[in-house]
Amino acid sequence: MELKEISKEVRKNILLQIYSAQSGHPGGALSCADILTTIYFKTMNDGDKFVLSKGHASAALYAVLAEKGIIAKEELTSFRKLNSKLQGHPSLLKLNGVDVSSGSLGQGLSVANGMALAFKLDKKENNVYVILGDGEIQEGQVWEAMMTAAHYNLNNVIAFLDYNKLQIDGSNDEVMKVAPVKEKFESFGWYVQEIDGHNFDEINTAIENAKKQERPSMIVANTIKGKGVSFMENQCGWHGKAPNAEQYEQAMKELI
Amino acid sequence: MIATRESYGKALAELGEKYKDVVVLDADLATATKTIDFKKKFPERFFDIGIAEQDLMGTAAGLALGGKIPFASTFAIFASGRAYDQVRNTIAYSKLNVKIAATHAGITVGEDGASHQALEDISLMRSVPNMVVVSPADDKSTKWIIEEAINYNGPMYIRLARPATEEIYDENTKFELGKGIQHGDGEDATVIATGVTVAEALKAKEELAKDGINIRVVDIHTIKPIDKDLIVKCAKETKKVITVEDHSIIGGLGTAVCEVLSEEYPTKVIRMGIKDEFGQSGKWNELMEHYGITSKNIQEIVRN
Incomplete structure (x- = not known):
């Protein structure tokens, strides 16, 4: 199947989970769906690791794992319910397939660095892939980890910024300006590329470029929050809200 | 007379030979936490993270996920306070094999004063699920607990002191985790x-x-x-x-x-x-x- 086709299924899985739970974060899950699909279906080799640092996009990770066959599709409706493996935010002890637990923002990059250091110590060629949210980089620890990755030349860390420019209370610009992101990352010693985060060729090319670098890579992926569902697109109101029956039906129709 | 942080530093440097997966992280305090001995002996397995305790804990978590046995060292006040959320959410929640070696605990830090005196760290760490909390009293018990920590699989908070205190135990003392x-x-x-x-x-x-x-x-x-x-x-x-x-x-x-x-x-x-x-x-x-x-x-x- 083409990545484009898989990502459609991933989006449907995302909506199914959030609709079933009547809880979750559709906006930011839909915005990173194409990146996640590419990482899991095209990029990752055996032993590579993935960190969903913006853990609230858990539905996107589970959606991809379901398409990969790592979790059963029937399990998706247990999302966020009592005794489910599909916790609100990913938990590695609850679900095989989650490489790193996340949820408290700003911590994933540090963990990725640690795994990358372990790969280097063991002389393994593996990479660690990370997705960060744009609101998330308001957390100071992200910048501590940016320094660490550059300091130790962790060229096996390849991170994405899911740059949809919206967060809970409004746009990044309104809440806490993060721009200019490219210049910030560059000044921290990272190799930075800027792409369309919904264009599979661009995502793939950026990853291939990143693999050739001698330093850590940040791929600033311009994305659309709620991508794929017309009424959710670019609406910060859909950050953490579940669709009702009518909205769910409409959304699923759009994804056929 | 010897401080438990000194015993910790010596134990790490010694045990580093036997346990090749042990790695040590510090936050610009290696001379004070005494991880400096390990750093000198095994520079490739020592990582200074700079004055960034949150990143220290996160990086240690990643190393544990990569199969290493990381000792993350800093003062108790920063390990348990500054980096509480990282310890709770990133290390303990996933039961990662990170040893938090927290030196300079309590008022016995001395002259640095209240900002550096961790008086709540046992309380904080004890309430986190999956966390083992230890507080050795002298040289022998510290050296024992460090090897025990290496062999125990899971997060452990090791509370160590700054000042030199009396030696209490000898080579014949039998220690057991969880037994007073x-x-x-x-x-x-x-x-x-x-x-x-x-x-x-x-x-x-x-x-x-x-x-x-x-x-x-x-x-x-x-x-x-x-x-x-x-x-x-x-x-x-x-x-x-x-x-x-x-x-x-x-x-x-x-x-x-x-x-x-x-x-x-x-x-x-x-x-x-x-x-x-x-x-x-x-x-x-x-x-x-x-x-x-x-x-x-x-x-x-x-x-x-």
């Missing part, structure tokens, strides 16, 4: 101590014996999981139960003992420690006197 060590079998009182206060309690035991007052001292080197059986046994066998710690009386050793006794064998417990206040600057032994956790203070409480 009873000194003597006096029935006049049980003094339960941990870390730097164990030596004080033992001194008090000696002094009191001169006056015919016979107490026993229990070294609780493992605060979590705590040795319930020994605590209950001692409460049953003695007239008084006293706890003494270089920590707040809220949430620390004293509270842990009260939790055990209130459920298993209701007993009055006198908690000696820092009484819900911040510390201050001063020499470490002056501070112990000021806050009332020395041998003399213990003797007074027993006599009363």
